[in-house]
Amino acid sequence: MRSLLAPLLLTGALATPALAVTPDEVVETYADIALATYEDSLTTAKTLQVAVAALVANPSDETLAAAKTAWLAARVPYQQSEAFRFGNPVVDDWEGRVNAWPLDEGLIDYTSADYGNEENALATLNVIATPKFTLSGTEIDATTITPDLIARTLHEADGIEANVASGYHAIEFLLWGQDLNGTGPGAGSRPYTDFALGDACTGGNCDRRAAYLQAATDLLVADLQEMVGAWSEGGAGRSAVTADPKAGLLAALTGMGTLSYGELGGERMKLGLMLNDPEEEHDCFSDNTHNSHYYDGLGIRNVYFGQYTRVDGTKVEGPSLSALVPAVDPAIDAQLKAELDASVAALGAVKAAGDAGQTFDTLIAPGNAEGETLILTTVTALVTQTVSIDRAVTALGLTKVEFEGSDSLDNPGAVFQ
Amino acid sequence: MRALLLALLLTTPAAADTAEAVHDQIRPGYAAFAEAAQALAALDSCDPDQLRPAFHAAYDAWLSVGHLHLGPAEDEGRSLAIHFWPDPKGLGRKAQSALLTGDPAALQPQAFRQQSVAARGLPALERLLYPAEPLPADACPLIKATAADLSDMTGDLASAWGPFGDLLLTAGEPGNTSFLSAAEARQALFTQFAGGLEHIADNRLGRPLGTFDKPRPELAEARASERSLRNVTLSLKALRSLALALNPTIPKTEATFDQAIALADTLDDPTLAGVADPQTRLKVEILQQAVRATRQAAIAELAAALGVTLGFNSQDGD
Numbered sequence: 142m143r144s145l146l147a148p149l150l151l152t153g154a155l156a157t158p159a160l161a162v163t164p165d166e167v168v169e170t171y172a173d174i175a176l177a178t179y180e181d182s183l184t185t186a187k188t189l190q191v192a193v194a195a196l197v198a199n200p201s202d203e204t205l206a207a208a209k210t211a212w213l214a215a216r217v218p219y220q221q222s223e224a225f226r227f228g229n230p231v232v233d234d235w236e237g238r239v240n241a242w243p244l245d246e247g248l249i250d251y252t253s254a255d256y257g258n259e260e261n262a263l264a265t266l267n268v269i270a271t272p273k274f275t276l277s278g279t280e281i282d283a284t285t286i287t288p289d290l291i292a293r294t295l296h297e298a299d300g301i302e303a304n305v306a307s308g309y310h311a312i313e314f315l316l317w318g319q320d321l322n323g324t325g326p327g328a329g330s331r332p333y334t335d336f337a338l339g340d341a342c343t344g345g346n347c348d349r350r351a352a353y354l355q356a357a358t359d360l361l362v363a364d365l366q367e368m369v370g371a372w373s374e375g376g377a378g379r380s381a382v383t384a385d386p387k388a389g390l391l392a393a394l395t396g397m398g399t400l401s402y403g404e405l406g407g408e409r410m411k412l413g414l415m416l417n418d419p420e421e422e423h424d425c426f427s428d429n430t431h432n433s434h435y436y437d438g439l440g441i442r443n444v445y446f447g448q449y450t451r452v453d454g455t456k457v458e459g460p461s462l463s464a465l466v467p468a469v470d471p472a473i474d475a476q477l478k479a480e481l482d483a484s485v486a487a488l489g490a491v492k493a494a495g496d497a498g499q500t501f502d503t504l505i506a507p508g509n510a511e512g513e514t515l516i517l518t519t520v521t522a523l524v525t526q527t528v529s530i531d532r533a534v535t536a537l538g539l540t541k542v543e544f545e546g547s548d549s550l551d552n553p554g555a556v557f558q
Numbered sequence: 559m560r561a562l563l564l565a566l567l568l569t570t571p572a573a574a575d576t577a578e579a580v581h582d583q584i585r586p587g588y589a590a591f592a593e594a595a596q597a598l599a600a601l602d603s604c605d606p607d608q609l610r611p612a613f614h615a616a617y618d619a620w621l622s623v624g625h626l627h628l629g630p631a632e633d634e635g636r637s638l639a640i641h642f643w644p645d646p647k648g649l650g651r652k653a654q655s656a657l658l659t660g661d662p663a664a665l666q667p668q669a670f671r672q673q674s675v676a677a678r679g680l681p682a683l684e685r686l687l688y689p690a691e692p693l694p695a696d697a698c699p700l701i702k703a704t705a706a707d708l709s710d711m712t713g714d715l716a717s718a719w720g721p722f723g724d725l726l727l728t729a730g731e732p733g734n735t736s737f738l739s740a741a742e743a744r745q746a747l748f749t750q751f752a753g754g755l756e757h758i759a760d761n762r763l764g765r766p767l768g769t770f771d772k773p774r775p776e777l778a779e780a781r782a783s784e785r786s787l788r789n790v791t792l793s794l795k796a797l798r799s800l801a802l803a804l805n806p807t808i809p810k811t812e813a814t815f816d817q818a819i820a821l822a823d824t825l826d827d828p829t830l831a832g833v834a835d836p837q838t839r840l841k842v843e844i845l846q847q848a849v850r851a852t853r854q855a856a857i858a859e860l861a862a863a864l865g866v867t868l869g870f871n872s873q874d875g876d
Contacts, residue, residue: 227874243647259648260777277772300772303646403875415635415675418649507672524632524872531745531869532738540867542857 162464167447168389170459172379174449175225176372177457178440181218183365185452186358189215189312193358197351200336209316213429216309218452220436222368224444227399228392231371231378237308238296239364243420244305246314248295249353251344253321261301268295268306269349286352288360307360310424315354317426324419324506326498328428391539393462397441398530401484405437406523414516419502428502431495438488438523442481462533470536473529480526487519575864576743578803580723584623587796588719591619592712599709604698606687609705610783613687616708617680617785621792625754625800627872628746629725630718636711637872638675643779644765645676653677654685658695665703667710678707681780688782745866747804753871754797755853762790763846766830773833784828791822794849801856805863814855818848 192211196204219240226232245264247256258264266274272284276298283290295306305311318331334343336351344350371378382389413421422430443449447461467474494515495501504512534541598612623631624641631637642650653674657664664670670678683704686697726746729737737743761779766786768774778786798815801808825832825841832838861867 245647258646259651260646300768300774301646398870399874402870403872407872408875411635412638412675415638416649417674418676420647507674527870532742535741535867542861542867 162460162468164386164390164465165383166460167462167465168382168386168393170447170461171389171393171444172372172382173459174443174447174457175222175378176369177449177451178218178222178225178443179365179368179372181452182215182222183362183369185211185215185218186362186365190358190362193312193354196333196336197355200333200338202333205316205331205333205336209427212309212313212316213427213432214452216424216429216433217436219309220433221440221443221449223404223437224396224400224440225378226396227404228394228396229378229381231381232368235364235368235371237302238292239308239361240310241297241302241305241308242310242423243303243425244310244314245301245303246305246311246319246426248298248304248306249311249314250318250350252319256319258303261299261303263298263301263304269346269353272349286349286356288356288363291353291356291360307357307364309361310426311357312354312361313424313426313429315350315357320419320426320428320502322419322502324417324502324509326500326503328500329426387539390462390465390537391534391541393444394530394534394537394539395541397444398527398534400437400441401523401530402527405434406520406527409434410516410523411520413501414505414513417505417507419505422501422505425502428495428500430501431492434501434519435485435488435492438485441526442485445477445481466533466536469538470532473532473536477526477529477533480522480529484519484522484526487522491515491519575804576726576729576740576747579747579800580726583796583800583803584626585716585719585723587619587623588712588716591616591623592709592716594619595705595709595712599702599705601705604701609687609701613680613683614783614785617780617783617789618792620680621789622796622799625757625793625797626750627753628750629722630715632872633718634714635675636715640679640708640711641681642675642679643681644761644777645681649674649676650682651685654682654700655694657700658693658697662699665699667703667706670703670707671710678704679711680708683708684780684783690782741865744804744864745869747800748861748864748866749869749871751797751800751804751860752853752857752868753873754793754800755849755856757873758790758793759846759849759853762786762793763830763842763849766833767839767842767846768833770836770839773839775829775831775834778830778833781829786830787822787825787828790845790849791819794819794822794852801860805860808856808859808863810859811852811856814848814852818845818852821845821848 189208189211192204192208196208223240226236245258245261246252247265247267248263249267250269251267252265256265263276268274268283268286272282274281274283276294281294283294291306296304298304298306314329316331317329318335320327320329322328332343334341334347336347336354337343338347368378370376373379382392409423419425422428423433424430445461446463448456448458450456463474463478466477491501491504494504499512503509504516506512594612594616598609598616601609601612603609620640627637654677657673657677664673676682683701686693686701686704689697725734725736726743728734729743730739737746766773766775766778768777779789780786794815798812798819801811801815821841822845825845827838827842830842833842857868
């Protein structure tokens with residue numbers, strides 16, 4: 142009986158059309174989606190760059206609003222790219238330059254009088270108002286604000302992570318300003334006159350503020366260009382996952398699981414709620430956090446399903462984990478697919494609340510029971526899917542132990558032999 | 559007969575590894591923590607000198623379970639509320655100042671439970687019992703509220719580990735949807751174990767170490783109460799016990815643990831202030847390397863013995 146049963150089962154498995162999908166093909170799709178996502182991040186950042194130039198050339202309510210709109214649009218592809226971060230050192234090592242958070246924004250520009258951080262002496266440096274200052278005993282000449290000054294001198298100055306001088310959130314702060322509404326409704330409300338020249342200038346040093354905004358935007362474009370290169374043919378990101386498809390599959394699932402659990406579900410949602418601190422929202426100046434979280438979740442789902450909808454509406458798709466996993470364990474696959482849909486739906490509810498004015502900072506207000514439920518439901522959905530992602534790792538015969546425990550990733554597993 | 563034996567083996571509810579960890583380490587650890595926190599809350603005094611010994615006893619007890627970020631510790635944010643650290647934006651101090659000078663109604667148990675996690679737990683108590691500068695108001699009501707809240711949380715944790723421990727112990731049995739196999743339960747505990755070692759190396763030692771050019775002694779954990787090194791030593795010992803409960807035959811892991819603990823024991827530097835001095839800094843760096851070596855050894859040896867890999871951890875991310 143046993144000898145009969147085994148070949149039958151095998152035949153059944155072989156008959157599954159999903160077996161036509163190989164790990165090689167799956168990691169190829171993974172790299173293609175990474176490339177498309179970073180390409181879209183780059184093109185939308187270039188649009189932002191043009192809008193910022195228009196704002197600086199002719200400050201007005203309209204040009205400021207247009208720059209803000211461009212920033213919001215740029216977040217849509219970028220947040221979807223976050224699913225590539227944790228599994229790939231080439232992304233994770235670079236990420237701090239473009240999306241570091243939370244920040245002590247007083248390093249960059251003026252803030253309210255009660256602003257400060259006892260653990261960070263530079264939290265109120267205000268580079269825009271201070272062309273020359275001392276940093277760790279070194280005289281710094283910041284008379285001209287350049288991408289290089291921001292990247293090499295100011296960013297993470299003094300080794301403090303909260304000294305975020307570059308990336309989306311630094312630009313966000315310069316466009317919106319501090320959100321002084323606490324956990325109440327309303328985002329930052331920087332006037333366009335903060336960029337006006339001559340007597341119309343508000344906030345002081347408008348020329349330096351404009352220079353900082355342009356330099357930070359130029360730097361973002363250059364950084365994103367680098368990541369497009371990393372996922373293009375021959376780039377380090379693409380090569381790492383395609384050279385060893387098992388390592389590539391592990392990178393894909395690690396990125397999904399870590400973003401779901403520790404980062405989005407934990408650090409960005411649960412912790413924000415537990416601290417009731419409006420600065421603990423990811424896009425705290427623009428109150429765009431509901432969108433950033435939603436697109437994070439969508440990015441996680443993109444990786445599993447091997448599908449990405451580009452900003453121009455075209456689709457990038459190919460053989461994916463969602464075809465590979467059912468070949469080894471259909472139950473895990475079915476559950477994970479349902480859970481990914483559920484987490485995107487839960488994040489969709491948070492997004493809908495934000496679109497209707499209940500932005501993330503109001504959801505985490507102390508005593509907002511409805512907001513708490515909305516957030517905790519979403520956190521639960523993200524934690525739940527992480528368990529299935531873990532099970533998919535095991536079902537595919539992948540292990541982080543070899544990855545961590547030895548230099549060699551070349552340890553043949555049972556599944557793909 | 560062989561079939562019967564096989565059936566018996568297959569239906570064994572939980573392997574000794576998980577059972578030993580739950581019965582011998584985790585549940586007694588939480589019970590002792592709850593007891594110590596209750597003893598602290600029961601003291602009828604607000605004199606820091608009177609409270610400090612009980613504070614240290616509770617902190618010591620926490621270190622035997624503080625590495626467990628799963629199950630009841632994750633529910634209701636208890637893990638965060640018991641020990642919110644690091645606090646890079648100084649939110650704890652800020653939230654506590656507001657409580658010290660604000661409406662006393664916020665100190666009632668129900669209301670206090672809703673406060674920011676940065677204002678609760680052991681680091682919050684430390685700031686009240688070892689104030690860096692004079693507090694803006696009488697700290698007595700806030701000390702009592704914080705200690706009572708900690709006691710409540712630890713009691714809830716100890717109780718909740720009854721049913722949650724049962725889930726681990728019945729892994730793979732019909733109806734257990736949390737842990738579908740004994741291996742999943744082992745992996746859950748192993749992941750916490752490895753995360754605990756990473757936390758010691760990266761945060762407890764890594765934060766004060768900073769860089770050679772910019773050491774950050776002021777970022778050491780529990781510096782005011784001079785527990786920075788003690789926290790390292792006690793958590794290493796707790797993790798060693800957990801590893802041996804999971805599998806007693808791990809000679810390489812045991813040896814690396816012993817080396818790390820010996821290094822910590824000989825380091826005469828309670829607050830790790832020595833990171834700022836090139837001579838003594840080296841000793842802390844060597845300890846950090848020993849902790850990392852322990853983690854590597856355990857990942858190679860213990861994971862293989864347990865037949866598990868590293869799972870996802872709520873502490874992952876940045």
